[in-house]
Amino acid sequence: MAEPAADGRRRTSARYRERDADGPRDKNKRLKVSYSEAELAIVREAAARANQAVAAWVGDTALKVAKEKVVPVSVDARDLIAELIQARNQASRIGNNVNQIAKALNGDGSVSGAQLTATMDAIVKAIQRMDEATLQVMRERRPRS
Structure with a gap:
């Protein structure tokens, strides 16, 4: 919950300020999402890592993906991206x-x-490391439909 600021106004987190910037939410618009037990466990874990309620995490994540603020990647792709970052840093040092x-x-x-x-x-x-990692990411990337 937001704490009152020194001037008496409520402080809000960046997440809520971002949401408010898009305009007020119409709380009458709801979407039902169904998961298997295994899928729900994964979603709950992700929400817990983000310190959010499950519904809030699902809503925020879906909206970020839809607005292309976040691009979902697999764990394998994350490892490859990390490899690219390391290679880029190494290339910078070499330069x-x-x-x-x-x-x-x-x-x-x-x-x-x-x-x-x-x-x-x-x-x-x-x-060579950057080339290999880049090619791997390109192979695994799914085209947008």
Whole structure:
């Protein structure tokens, strides 16, 4: 429940402010959703993780997906996306190394062949990881109908 602010007005959470921005909800509009026991257990678990009531979680999630604020992905796709993020971070670090090598070469030429080879190998591996993960995500992506 919202607590009163110092000025006496009620504070509301970001979730409710977002909902209010869309206009008042007509509480007479209801939708019945049916689940098997196994499906309901999954939905209850997800609602608990979000610290929401089941009906609120189902409604908010469905609305976010419908508005394309959230794109549902499988656990496998989440793992692949995490791999892409790691590869991107690695590529960023490698880019920093390449900049440092270029600076050293332009300054006094104190970069060894081994350092240059190691950096270039890391670049190739990072690009390969990103390519593999990207292709996997593309294979698993379902086209919108």
